[in-house]
Amino acid sequence: MTSLKLSGFLALSIYVCTALAAKQGKACTGTISSMDDVSSAVECTTVNINSFTVPAGETFLLELADSTTVNVQGDVSFGNKTWAGPLFQVKGDSVTFNGNGHTFNGNGPFYWDGQGGNGGVTKPAPMMKIEISGTYTNVKVLNSPARVYSVSNPATLVMSQLTIDDSLGDQPNSKSDGKAAGHNTDGFDVSTTDLTIEDSTIMNQDDCLAINKGSNIVFQRNTCSGGHGISIGSISSDAVVSGVVISGNTITNNDQALRIKTKASATDASVSNVTYSGNTGTGLRQFGVLIDQSYPDTLGTPGTGVQVSGINFVGSTTTLSVDSDAQRVAVNCGEGACTGTWDWSALKVSGGEAGDITNFDGIQGFTQ
Ligand SMILES: *[C@@H]1O[C@H](CO)[C@@H](O)[C@H](O)[C@H]1NC(C)=O
Numbered sequence: 058m059t060s061l062k063l064s065g066f067l068a069l070s071i072y073v074c075t076a077l078a079a080k081q082g083k084a085c086t087g088t089i090s091s092m093d094d095v096s097s098a099v100e101c102t103t104v105n106i107n108s109f110t111v112p113a114g115e116t117f118l119l120e121l122a123d124s125t126t127v128n129v130q131g132d133v134s135f136g137n138k139t140w141a142g143p144l145f146q147v148k149g150d151s152v153t154f155n156g157n158g159h160t161f162n163g164n165g166p167f168y169w170d171g172q173g174g175n176g177g178v179t180k181p182a183p184m185m186k187i188e189i190s191g192t193y194t195n196v197k198v199l200n201s202p203a204r205v206y207s208v209s210n211p212a213t214l215v216m217s218q219l220t221i222d223d224s225l226g227d228q229p230n231s232k233s234d235g236k237a238a239g240h241n242t243d244g245f246d247v248s249t250t251d252l253t254i255e256d257s258t259i260m261n262q263d264d265c266l267a268i269n270k271g272s273n274i275v276f277q278r279n280t281c282s283g284g285h286g287i288s289i290g291s292i293s294s295d296a297v298v299s300g301v302v303i304s305g306n307t308i309t310n311n312d313q314a315l316r317i318k319t320k321a322s323a324t325d326a327s328v329s330n331v332t333y334s335g336n337t338g339t340g341l342r343q344f345g346v347l348i349d350q351s352y353p354d355t356l357g358t359p360g361t362g363v364q365v366s367g368i369n370f371v372g373s374t375t376t377l378s379v380d381s382d383a384q385r386v387a388v389n390c391g392e393g394a395c396t397g398t399w400d401w402s403a404l405k406v407s408g409g410e411a412g413d414i415t416n417f418d419g420i421q422g423f424t425q
């Protein structure tokens with residue numbers, strides 16, 4: 058009886074310790090040159106990745122010990138198979154992930170059919186699932202099948218000097234019916250807190266960044282080309298976004314530069330405290346700035362279930378230039394859903410025509 062109790066207690070305390078304590082690694086270097094090497098390599102606090110091809114239909118999953126340093130030392134390619142993915146997934150606390158400029162090749166042309174996640178073949182998405190804290194730098198992603206990064210960091214994470222090159226997807230192929238073959242190739246899908254993404258280049262066919270919920274998110278000094286711009290949303294029921302800084306980014310040849318989109322059907326949600334400064338946009342095809350509560354429609358009947366407040370253009374001027382048939386700024390609020398005063402004194406938009414500002418008169422320091 059006593060010994061049973063004791064062993065039960067021991068088992069429980071081991072369980073509690075394992076659950077609470079850090080995942081301790083060994084002071085060794087593990088090298089990965091194939092999937093067979095992964096399980097032993099991740100016991101070490103230095104993990105080197107050589108060039109290899111991940112077999113089709115498998116996730117290259119790294120469950121790292123605390124404070125592991127990862128060095129990518131060769132290009133990684135992923136086999137071709139129509140399945141849900143992800144292709145790569147990394148988990149761990151206080152990780153230093155050095156891509157050293159190497160490429161993760163998703164072989165997008167195998168999947169691309171102009172339909173992304175809306176139809177056609179099943180595409181691995183996201184391609185890259187990032188669940189670490191620490192730093193993640195200098196990784197190149199080439200030709201993602203569909204969405205690229207999904208980020209849910211357990212604590213503060215800085216992602217920097219990344220390249221996403223899906224530019225080949227701008228071209229039609231034999232399956233895309235004359236449309237761009239790449240579709241839904243979102244750069245970063247983010248539902249998280251304490252995340253910075255900086256000094257990165259994103260060439261794609263959908264949102265450069267999409268923030269679905271979360272707080273303390275910084276997106277700075279990035280270059281976005283070809284896609285749908287820097288987005289907050291689409292916001293669903295119960296989602297809260299607050300404390301977002303979008304600064305010093307360059308947005309070229311996108312549908313719009315800066316957008317907040319909330320679902321017309323969403324309830325009990327909010328977007329607040331968003332600061333835009335020092336962004337530059339050119340070749341904007343539809344809008345300079347679009348704030349629209351009628352998603353999935355564009356400038357349709359807006360919903361009233363998402364409170365939007367504290368959307369400011371301050372600090373360095375954000376300068377946008379839109380195409381001749383585009384709208385400079387359009388704001389489509391549900392009645393009573395956009396509130397407070399918004400300081401837009403550091404926004405300049407040229408070209409095109411003025412859009413409508415509907416159901417809101419709190420914008421100050423800006424006329425179009
Ligand atoms: C996978 O698809 C890509 C893109 O279509 C192609 O270049 C590559 O050769 C394919 N790989 C294999 C192993 O078939």
Ligand SMILES: *[C@@H]1O[C@H](CO)[C@@H](O)[C@H](O)[C@H]1NC(C)=O
Nearest residue numbers: 272273274299300301302330
């Ligand atoms: C607004 O967001 C910024 C950046 O995340 C943060 O520093 C600031 O405290 C927030 N302000 C309020 C009133 O929440």
